[in-house]
Amino acid sequence: MSSALWISKTGLAAQDKALSAVANNLANVNTTGFKADRVVFEDLFYSIELPPGAQTDQVNTVPTGIQLGSGVRVVGTQKVFTEGPSQPTGQPMDLAIVGQGFFQVEAANGQTFYTESGHFSLNAEGLMVTPQGLPLVPAIEVPAGSSGFTVGKDGTVTVLAPGSATPVELGRISLVNFVNPTGLEALGGNLYRETLASGEPVEGNPGEDGLGKIEQNTLEGSNVQVVEAMVAMIAIQRAYEANAKVLDASSGMLQFLNQTV
Incomplete structure (x- = not known):
C-alpha cells in the first residue's frame, strides 16, 4: 500500500474532527456562557531513512538526511476561556x-x-x-x-x-x-x-x-466569533479537498503501475 494513501487518510480524519469542532462552535453561538473549542494537531512519527548528520565519507556529512512523515492526528481540543459579550x-x-x-x-x-x-x-x-x-x-x-x-x-x-x-x-x-x-x-x-x-x-x-x-x-454570551469560525471552516474545507486530491493521485499512480507493469 502506498504510504501517501495512509498519510492523506490521516489528513482527512483530522480535518473532519476539526470541522466538527467548528460546527459545534457555530451551533452554540447563542448559548449563554459557552466557550469555543479549538483543535490541536500534531504530526505522526517519522521514518528515518537517512539521519541528519550521517557520514557520507570520512570527511563529509549529509546536511538534512531523509525523514518521511506518516501523517497527522488530533492530539487534543481546548476550551478558549476568553470572556464573552x-x-x-x-x-x-x-x-x-x-x-x-x-x-x-x-x-x-x-x-x-x-x-x-x-x-x-x-x-x-x-x-x-x-x-x-x-x-x-x-x-x-x-x-x-x-x-x-x-x-x-x-x-x-x-x-x-x-x-x-x-x-x-x-x-x-x-x-x-x-x-x-x-x-x-x-x-x-x-x-x-x-x-x-x-x-x-x-x-x-x-x-x-x-x-x-x-x-x-x-x-x-457565547465567546464564539462567527467570522473567525467561518474563515476556519473554509480553511478546513480546502485542506480536506487537498488531502482528497492526494488520495486520488496516489490511487491513480497505483492503478497506472498495475496496468503497465
Missing part, C-alpha cells in the same frame, strides 16, 4: 461574571459542577437554581413574598422582607477558579467537572484573589 436582560437573577471564575452548582448525586452561565431562577423551595434545576452552591434561599432582590459585585445577596424597608442579607455567592481551566471536563448543559488536569477548585469571593466581579441583570 455582556447581554443586559433586566432580570434580577441573571448574573454574569466579569473576569475569571465559575459558579458552583450541586448535582442530584451531590457532586459539584461548575458553570459560567449565570441564568438562575427560583424553584418551589425558594432556592436559586439553574435551568436544569441544579441549586447554587452555597445555597441562596429567597423567602416567600420578599422583593428587591439584589446581588452586589462582591456576591452579597440582599432582599427586602415583606413590610420592611431595610435590606436583609441572605448570603454571599462565591466563585471558584482553577490552575488549568482548559483541563475541565465539559459535560454539556453549560456544566464542567473537575479533573486531575484542571487541578482542585480555588474558592473565593468575587472581586478578590483574581476572581471576577458579578454583574446583575446581565448574562455572559
Whole structure:
C-alpha cells in the first residue's frame, strides 16, 4: 500500500474532527456562557531513512538526511476561556461574571459542577437554581413574598422582607477558579467537572484573589466569533479537498503501475 494513501487518510480524519469542532462552535453561538473549542494537531512519527548528520565519507556529512512523515492526528481540543459579550436582560437573577471564575452548582448525586452561565431562577423551595434545576452552591434561599432582590459585585445577596424597608442579607455567592481551566471536563448543559488536569477548585469571593466581579441583570454570551469560525471552516474545507486530491493521485499512480507493469 502506498504510504501517501495512509498519510492523506490521516489528513482527512483530522480535518473532519476539526470541522466538527467548528460546527459545534457555530451551533452554540447563542448559548449563554459557552466557550469555543479549538483543535490541536500534531504530526505522526517519522521514518528515518537517512539521519541528519550521517557520514557520507570520512570527511563529509549529509546536511538534512531523509525523514518521511506518516501523517497527522488530533492530539487534543481546548476550551478558549476568553470572556464573552455582556447581554443586559433586566432580570434580577441573571448574573454574569466579569473576569475569571465559575459558579458552583450541586448535582442530584451531590457532586459539584461548575458553570459560567449565570441564568438562575427560583424553584418551589425558594432556592436559586439553574435551568436544569441544579441549586447554587452555597445555597441562596429567597423567602416567600420578599422583593428587591439584589446581588452586589462582591456576591452579597440582599432582599427586602415583606413590610420592611431595610435590606436583609441572605448570603454571599462565591466563585471558584482553577490552575488549568482548559483541563475541565465539559459535560454539556453549560456544566464542567473537575479533573486531575484542571487541578482542585480555588474558592473565593468575587472581586478578590483574581476572581471576577458579578454583574446583575446581565448574562455572559457565547465567546464564539462567527467570522473567525467561518474563515476556519473554509480553511478546513480546502485542506480536506487537498488531502482528497492526494488520495486520488496516489490511487491513480497505483492503478497506472498495475496496468503497465
